[in-house]
Amino acid sequence: MSGAPPRRAGRVGRTLSGLAVGLGCVLLLGGFVLAAVLYQPYTVPTDSMAPSVAAGDRVLAQRIDGGEVRRGDVVVFEDDDWGPSLMIKRVVGIGGDTVACCDDRGRLTVNGDPVAESYLAGDSEDSAASAMNFTAEVPDGELFLLGDNRMDSRDSRSMLTETGTGTVPRDAVSGRVEAVVWPLGEFGVLPRAAGFGYS
Structure with a gap:
Protein backbone atom coordinates (compact mmCIF):
# COMPACT_ATOMS: atom_id res chain seq x y z
CA MET A 1 0.00 0.00 0.00
CA SER A 2 1.20 3.53 -0.70
CA GLY A 3 0.34 6.94 0.72
CA ALA A 4 -0.47 8.10 4.25
CA PRO A 5 -3.22 6.47 6.22
CA PRO A 6 -6.55 8.30 5.79
CA ARG A 7 -6.60 9.56 9.39
CA ARG A 8 -3.13 11.03 9.19
CA ALA A 9 -3.86 12.69 5.81
CA GLY A 10 -7.03 14.25 7.31
CA ARG A 11 -5.07 15.58 10.30
CA VAL A 12 -2.43 17.13 8.04
CA GLY A 13 -5.13 18.73 5.88
CA ARG A 14 -6.90 20.21 8.92
CA THR A 15 -3.58 21.52 10.29
CA LEU A 16 -2.68 23.15 6.98
CA SER A 17 -6.17 24.63 6.69
CA GLY A 18 -5.95 26.03 10.22
CA LEU A 19 -2.54 27.52 9.50
CA ALA A 20 -3.86 29.16 6.31
CA VAL A 21 -6.83 30.68 8.18
CA GLY A 22 -4.56 31.88 11.00
CA LEU A 23 -2.11 33.43 8.54
CA GLY A 24 -5.00 35.12 6.71
CA CYS A 25 -6.27 36.62 9.98
CA VAL A 26 -2.80 37.86 10.91
CA LEU A 27 -2.37 39.47 7.47
CA LEU A 28 -5.84 41.04 7.63
CA LEU A 29 -5.28 42.47 11.11
CA GLY A 30 -1.79 43.57 10.12
CA GLY A 31 -3.28 45.41 7.14
CA PHE A 32 -5.73 47.24 9.41
CA VAL A 33 -2.97 48.15 11.86
CA LEU A 34 -0.72 49.35 9.03
CA ALA A 35 -3.55 51.43 7.55
CA ALA A 36 -4.23 52.98 10.98
CA VAL A 37 -0.56 53.89 11.32
CA LEU A 38 -0.23 55.35 7.81
CA TYR A 39 -3.64 57.02 7.36
CA GLN A 40 -5.93 59.22 9.43
CA PRO A 41 -9.64 59.89 8.71
CA TYR A 42 -10.93 63.48 8.79
CA ALA A 50 -15.35 72.14 -3.17
CA PRO A 51 -15.73 70.56 -5.62
CA SER A 52 -12.67 68.39 -4.77
CA VAL A 53 -14.07 67.70 -1.30
CA ALA A 54 -17.21 69.15 0.27
CA ALA A 55 -18.33 69.98 3.80
CA GLY A 56 -19.18 66.78 5.66
CA ASP A 57 -17.12 64.50 3.40
CA ARG A 58 -14.98 61.92 5.19
CA VAL A 59 -11.48 61.77 3.75
CA LEU A 60 -8.40 59.65 4.36
CA ALA A 61 -5.15 61.52 4.75
CA GLN A 62 -1.76 59.87 4.61
CA ARG A 63 0.32 60.86 7.62
CA ILE A 64 3.31 62.73 6.21
CA ASP A 65 6.10 64.97 7.36
CA GLY A 66 5.92 68.57 6.18
CA GLY A 67 9.09 67.98 4.18
CA GLU A 68 7.17 65.61 1.87
CA VAL A 69 4.65 68.26 0.76
CA ARG A 70 4.57 69.19 -2.94
CA ARG A 71 2.77 71.86 -4.92
CA GLY A 72 -0.73 70.70 -5.73
CA ASP A 73 -1.13 68.51 -2.63
CA MET A 87 -7.94 72.92 8.11
CA ILE A 88 -7.76 71.41 4.61
CA LYS A 89 -6.29 73.46 1.73
CA ARG A 90 -4.28 73.01 -1.47
CA VAL A 91 -0.57 73.85 -1.56
CA VAL A 92 0.12 76.25 -4.43
CA GLY A 93 3.52 77.56 -3.36
CA ILE A 94 6.51 76.29 -1.42
CA GLY A 95 9.54 78.08 0.07
CA GLY A 96 11.25 80.33 -2.48
CA ASP A 97 8.22 80.57 -4.80
CA THR A 98 6.49 83.73 -5.96
CA VAL A 99 2.75 83.12 -6.17
CA ALA A 100 0.67 85.73 -8.01
CA CYS A 101 -2.74 86.26 -9.48
CA CYS A 102 -3.84 86.91 -11.96
CA ASP A 103 -2.17 86.87 -15.39
CA ASP A 104 -3.88 88.37 -18.45
CA ARG A 105 -6.01 85.21 -18.79
CA GLY A 106 -7.03 85.17 -15.11
CA ARG A 107 -4.71 82.31 -14.15
CA LEU A 108 -2.66 81.78 -11.00
CA THR A 109 1.08 81.92 -11.64
CA VAL A 110 3.92 80.33 -9.70
CA ASN A 111 7.34 81.81 -10.45
CA GLY A 112 5.82 83.46 -13.52
CA ASP A 113 4.44 80.22 -14.98
CA PRO A 114 0.65 79.93 -15.34
CA VAL A 115 -0.94 76.98 -13.56
CA ALA A 116 -3.75 74.92 -15.10
CA GLU A 117 -6.25 74.45 -12.25
CA SER A 118 -8.98 72.17 -13.60
CA TYR A 119 -10.12 71.36 -10.04
CA LEU A 120 -11.36 74.89 -9.30
CA ALA A 121 -15.02 75.46 -8.45
CA GLY A 122 -16.66 77.16 -11.42
CA ASP A 123 -13.54 76.68 -13.56
CA SER A 124 -13.96 78.01 -17.06
CA GLU A 125 -11.98 79.96 -19.61
CA ASP A 126 -13.73 83.14 -18.48
CA SER A 127 -13.35 82.78 -14.70
CA ALA A 128 -10.35 84.14 -12.81
CA ALA A 129 -8.39 82.00 -10.34
CA SER A 130 -9.00 84.66 -7.68
CA ALA A 131 -11.35 87.61 -7.27
CA MET A 132 -8.50 89.55 -5.64
CA ASN A 133 -5.12 90.26 -7.16
CA PHE A 134 -2.08 89.43 -5.04
CA THR A 135 1.62 88.66 -5.16
CA ALA A 136 3.32 86.72 -2.38
CA GLU A 137 6.89 85.64 -1.77
CA VAL A 138 6.88 82.32 0.10
CA PRO A 139 9.58 82.17 2.82
CA ASP A 140 11.78 79.08 3.12
CA GLY A 141 10.12 76.33 5.14
CA GLU A 142 6.65 77.78 4.52
CA LEU A 143 3.64 76.94 2.31
CA PHE A 144 1.14 79.14 0.47
CA LEU A 145 -2.32 77.52 0.61
CA LEU A 146 -5.54 78.16 -1.28
CA GLY A 147 -8.99 76.59 -1.25
CA ASP A 148 -10.37 75.21 -4.52
CA ASN A 149 -13.59 77.17 -3.95
CA ARG A 150 -11.86 80.53 -4.36
CA MET A 151 -15.08 82.53 -3.90
CA ASP A 152 -15.66 81.01 -0.44
CA SER A 153 -12.32 80.19 1.15
CA ARG A 154 -10.36 81.71 4.01
CA ASP A 155 -6.84 80.93 2.88
CA SER A 156 -3.39 82.46 2.35
CA ARG A 157 -4.90 85.37 0.39
CA SER A 158 -6.93 86.54 3.37
CA MET A 159 -4.00 85.89 5.71
CA LEU A 160 -1.62 88.12 3.70
CA THR A 161 -2.60 91.18 5.70
CA GLU A 162 -3.01 89.36 9.02
CA THR A 163 0.30 87.46 9.14
CA GLY A 164 2.29 89.35 6.53
CA PRO A 169 5.06 76.43 8.32
CA ARG A 170 5.69 73.06 6.68
CA ASP A 171 5.72 71.41 10.10
CA ALA A 172 2.09 72.48 10.65
CA VAL A 173 1.06 69.82 8.10
CA SER A 174 -0.03 66.48 9.51
CA GLY A 175 -1.38 64.73 6.42
CA ARG A 176 -1.97 64.70 2.67
CA VAL A 177 -5.55 63.95 1.57
CA GLU A 178 -5.53 60.86 -0.63
CA ALA A 179 -9.17 59.79 -0.97
CA VAL A 180 -12.79 60.55 -0.21
CA VAL A 181 -14.38 57.58 1.60
CA TRP A 182 -17.81 59.00 2.44
CA PRO A 183 -20.41 59.56 1.08
CA LEU A 184 -20.21 56.44 -1.06
CA GLY A 185 -21.31 58.38 -4.15
CA GLU A 186 -18.11 60.45 -3.90
CA PHE A 187 -15.84 57.52 -3.01
CA GLY A 188 -12.52 57.64 -4.83
CA VAL A 189 -8.91 58.71 -4.92
CA LEU A 190 -8.28 62.46 -5.13
CA PRO A 191 -6.65 63.20 -8.49
CA ARG A 192 -3.17 64.71 -8.47
CA ALA A 193 -2.88 68.33 -9.59
CA ALA A 194 -0.86 67.88 -12.77
CA GLY A 195 -0.61 71.64 -13.41
CA PHE A 196 2.16 71.99 -10.81
CA GLY A 197 4.46 69.38 -12.30
CA TYR A 198 4.66 67.41 -8.99
CA SER A 199 7.49 69.56 -7.63
Missing part, protein backbone atom coordinates in the same frame (compact mmCIF):
# COMPACT_ATOMS: atom_id res chain seq x y z
CA THR A 43 -14.28 65.15 8.32
CA VAL A 44 -14.11 68.18 6.01
CA PRO A 45 -15.41 71.19 7.98
CA THR A 46 -16.34 73.63 5.17
CA ASP A 47 -17.00 73.92 1.44
CA SER A 48 -13.76 75.86 0.87
CA MET A 49 -12.27 72.89 -1.02
CA VAL A 74 -4.31 68.88 -0.57
CA VAL A 75 -3.07 68.93 3.01
CA VAL A 76 -4.44 68.82 6.54
CA PHE A 77 -2.80 71.32 8.87
CA GLU A 78 -3.25 73.21 12.11
CA ASP A 79 -1.94 76.71 12.73
CA ASP A 80 -2.96 79.01 15.58
CA ASP A 81 -2.96 82.06 13.28
CA TRP A 82 -5.67 80.37 11.18
CA GLY A 83 -7.83 79.23 14.09
CA PRO A 84 -8.15 76.43 16.64
CA SER A 85 -9.28 73.62 14.31
CA LEU A 86 -7.74 71.46 11.61
CA THR A 165 3.19 86.40 4.30
CA GLY A 166 -0.09 84.47 4.47
CA THR A 167 1.91 81.27 4.77
CA VAL A 168 1.94 78.25 7.05
Whole structure:
Protein backbone atom coordinates (compact mmCIF):
# COMPACT_ATOMS: atom_id res chain seq x y z
CA MET A 1 0.00 0.00 0.00
CA SER A 2 1.20 3.53 -0.70
CA GLY A 3 0.34 6.94 0.72
CA ALA A 4 -0.47 8.10 4.25
CA PRO A 5 -3.22 6.47 6.22
CA PRO A 6 -6.55 8.30 5.79
CA ARG A 7 -6.60 9.56 9.39
CA ARG A 8 -3.13 11.03 9.19
CA ALA A 9 -3.86 12.69 5.81
CA GLY A 10 -7.03 14.25 7.31
CA ARG A 11 -5.07 15.58 10.30
CA VAL A 12 -2.43 17.13 8.04
CA GLY A 13 -5.13 18.73 5.88
CA ARG A 14 -6.90 20.21 8.92
CA THR A 15 -3.58 21.52 10.29
CA LEU A 16 -2.68 23.15 6.98
CA SER A 17 -6.17 24.63 6.69
CA GLY A 18 -5.95 26.03 10.22
CA LEU A 19 -2.54 27.52 9.50
CA ALA A 20 -3.86 29.16 6.31
CA VAL A 21 -6.83 30.68 8.18
CA GLY A 22 -4.56 31.88 11.00
CA LEU A 23 -2.11 33.43 8.54
CA GLY A 24 -5.00 35.12 6.71
CA CYS A 25 -6.27 36.62 9.98
CA VAL A 26 -2.80 37.86 10.91
CA LEU A 27 -2.37 39.47 7.47
CA LEU A 28 -5.84 41.04 7.63
CA LEU A 29 -5.28 42.47 11.11
CA GLY A 30 -1.79 43.57 10.12
CA GLY A 31 -3.28 45.41 7.14
CA PHE A 32 -5.73 47.24 9.41
CA VAL A 33 -2.97 48.15 11.86
CA LEU A 34 -0.72 49.35 9.03
CA ALA A 35 -3.55 51.43 7.55
CA ALA A 36 -4.23 52.98 10.98
CA VAL A 37 -0.56 53.89 11.32
CA LEU A 38 -0.23 55.35 7.81
CA TYR A 39 -3.64 57.02 7.36
CA GLN A 40 -5.93 59.22 9.43
CA PRO A 41 -9.64 59.89 8.71
CA TYR A 42 -10.93 63.48 8.79
CA THR A 43 -14.28 65.15 8.32
CA VAL A 44 -14.11 68.18 6.01
CA PRO A 45 -15.41 71.19 7.98
CA THR A 46 -16.34 73.63 5.17
CA ASP A 47 -17.00 73.92 1.44
CA SER A 48 -13.76 75.86 0.87
CA MET A 49 -12.27 72.89 -1.02
CA ALA A 50 -15.35 72.14 -3.17
CA PRO A 51 -15.73 70.56 -5.62
CA SER A 52 -12.67 68.39 -4.77
CA VAL A 53 -14.07 67.70 -1.30
CA ALA A 54 -17.21 69.15 0.27
CA ALA A 55 -18.33 69.98 3.80
CA GLY A 56 -19.18 66.78 5.66
CA ASP A 57 -17.12 64.50 3.40
CA ARG A 58 -14.98 61.92 5.19
CA VAL A 59 -11.48 61.77 3.75
CA LEU A 60 -8.40 59.65 4.36
CA ALA A 61 -5.15 61.52 4.75
CA GLN A 62 -1.76 59.87 4.61
CA ARG A 63 0.32 60.86 7.62
CA ILE A 64 3.31 62.73 6.21
CA ASP A 65 6.10 64.97 7.36
CA GLY A 66 5.92 68.57 6.18
CA GLY A 67 9.09 67.98 4.18
CA GLU A 68 7.17 65.61 1.87
CA VAL A 69 4.65 68.26 0.76
CA ARG A 70 4.57 69.19 -2.94
CA ARG A 71 2.77 71.86 -4.92
CA GLY A 72 -0.73 70.70 -5.73
CA ASP A 73 -1.13 68.51 -2.63
CA VAL A 74 -4.31 68.88 -0.57
CA VAL A 75 -3.07 68.93 3.01
CA VAL A 76 -4.44 68.82 6.54
CA PHE A 77 -2.80 71.32 8.87
CA GLU A 78 -3.25 73.21 12.11
CA ASP A 79 -1.94 76.71 12.73
CA ASP A 80 -2.96 79.01 15.58
CA ASP A 81 -2.96 82.06 13.28
CA TRP A 82 -5.67 80.37 11.18
CA GLY A 83 -7.83 79.23 14.09
CA PRO A 84 -8.15 76.43 16.64
CA SER A 85 -9.28 73.62 14.31
CA LEU A 86 -7.74 71.46 11.61
CA MET A 87 -7.94 72.92 8.11
CA ILE A 88 -7.76 71.41 4.61
CA LYS A 89 -6.29 73.46 1.73
CA ARG A 90 -4.28 73.01 -1.47
CA VAL A 91 -0.57 73.85 -1.56
CA VAL A 92 0.12 76.25 -4.43
CA GLY A 93 3.52 77.56 -3.36
CA ILE A 94 6.51 76.29 -1.42
CA GLY A 95 9.54 78.08 0.07
CA GLY A 96 11.25 80.33 -2.48
CA ASP A 97 8.22 80.57 -4.80
CA THR A 98 6.49 83.73 -5.96
CA VAL A 99 2.75 83.12 -6.17
CA ALA A 100 0.67 85.73 -8.01
CA CYS A 101 -2.74 86.26 -9.48
CA CYS A 102 -3.84 86.91 -11.96
CA ASP A 103 -2.17 86.87 -15.39
CA ASP A 104 -3.88 88.37 -18.45
CA ARG A 105 -6.01 85.21 -18.79
CA GLY A 106 -7.03 85.17 -15.11
CA ARG A 107 -4.71 82.31 -14.15
CA LEU A 108 -2.66 81.78 -11.00
CA THR A 109 1.08 81.92 -11.64
CA VAL A 110 3.92 80.33 -9.70
CA ASN A 111 7.34 81.81 -10.45
CA GLY A 112 5.82 83.46 -13.52
CA ASP A 113 4.44 80.22 -14.98
CA PRO A 114 0.65 79.93 -15.34
CA VAL A 115 -0.94 76.98 -13.56
CA ALA A 116 -3.75 74.92 -15.10
CA GLU A 117 -6.25 74.45 -12.25
CA SER A 118 -8.98 72.17 -13.60
CA TYR A 119 -10.12 71.36 -10.04
CA LEU A 120 -11.36 74.89 -9.30
CA ALA A 121 -15.02 75.46 -8.45
CA GLY A 122 -16.66 77.16 -11.42
CA ASP A 123 -13.54 76.68 -13.56
CA SER A 124 -13.96 78.01 -17.06
CA GLU A 125 -11.98 79.96 -19.61
CA ASP A 126 -13.73 83.14 -18.48
CA SER A 127 -13.35 82.78 -14.70
CA ALA A 128 -10.35 84.14 -12.81
CA ALA A 129 -8.39 82.00 -10.34
CA SER A 130 -9.00 84.66 -7.68
CA ALA A 131 -11.35 87.61 -7.27
CA MET A 132 -8.50 89.55 -5.64
CA ASN A 133 -5.12 90.26 -7.16
CA PHE A 134 -2.08 89.43 -5.04
CA THR A 135 1.62 88.66 -5.16
CA ALA A 136 3.32 86.72 -2.38
CA GLU A 137 6.89 85.64 -1.77
CA VAL A 138 6.88 82.32 0.10
CA PRO A 139 9.58 82.17 2.82
CA ASP A 140 11.78 79.08 3.12
CA GLY A 141 10.12 76.33 5.14
CA GLU A 142 6.65 77.78 4.52
CA LEU A 143 3.64 76.94 2.31
CA PHE A 144 1.14 79.14 0.47
CA LEU A 145 -2.32 77.52 0.61
CA LEU A 146 -5.54 78.16 -1.28
CA GLY A 147 -8.99 76.59 -1.25
CA ASP A 148 -10.37 75.21 -4.52
CA ASN A 149 -13.59 77.17 -3.95
CA ARG A 150 -11.86 80.53 -4.36
CA MET A 151 -15.08 82.53 -3.90
CA ASP A 152 -15.66 81.01 -0.44
CA SER A 153 -12.32 80.19 1.15
CA ARG A 154 -10.36 81.71 4.01
CA ASP A 155 -6.84 80.93 2.88
CA SER A 156 -3.39 82.46 2.35
CA ARG A 157 -4.90 85.37 0.39
CA SER A 158 -6.93 86.54 3.37
CA MET A 159 -4.00 85.89 5.71
CA LEU A 160 -1.62 88.12 3.70
CA THR A 161 -2.60 91.18 5.70
CA GLU A 162 -3.01 89.36 9.02
CA THR A 163 0.30 87.46 9.14
CA GLY A 164 2.29 89.35 6.53
CA THR A 165 3.19 86.40 4.30
CA GLY A 166 -0.09 84.47 4.47
CA THR A 167 1.91 81.27 4.77
CA VAL A 168 1.94 78.25 7.05
CA PRO A 169 5.06 76.43 8.32
CA ARG A 170 5.69 73.06 6.68
CA ASP A 171 5.72 71.41 10.10
CA ALA A 172 2.09 72.48 10.65
CA VAL A 173 1.06 69.82 8.10
CA SER A 174 -0.03 66.48 9.51
CA GLY A 175 -1.38 64.73 6.42
CA ARG A 176 -1.97 64.70 2.67
CA VAL A 177 -5.55 63.95 1.57
CA GLU A 178 -5.53 60.86 -0.63
CA ALA A 179 -9.17 59.79 -0.97
CA VAL A 180 -12.79 60.55 -0.21
CA VAL A 181 -14.38 57.58 1.60
CA TRP A 182 -17.81 59.00 2.44
CA PRO A 183 -20.41 59.56 1.08
CA LEU A 184 -20.21 56.44 -1.06
CA GLY A 185 -21.31 58.38 -4.15
CA GLU A 186 -18.11 60.45 -3.90
CA PHE A 187 -15.84 57.52 -3.01
CA GLY A 188 -12.52 57.64 -4.83
CA VAL A 189 -8.91 58.71 -4.92
CA LEU A 190 -8.28 62.46 -5.13
CA PRO A 191 -6.65 63.20 -8.49
CA ARG A 192 -3.17 64.71 -8.47
CA ALA A 193 -2.88 68.33 -9.59
CA ALA A 194 -0.86 67.88 -12.77
CA GLY A 195 -0.61 71.64 -13.41
CA PHE A 196 2.16 71.99 -10.81
CA GLY A 197 4.46 69.38 -12.30
CA TYR A 198 4.66 67.41 -8.99
CA SER A 199 7.49 69.56 -7.63
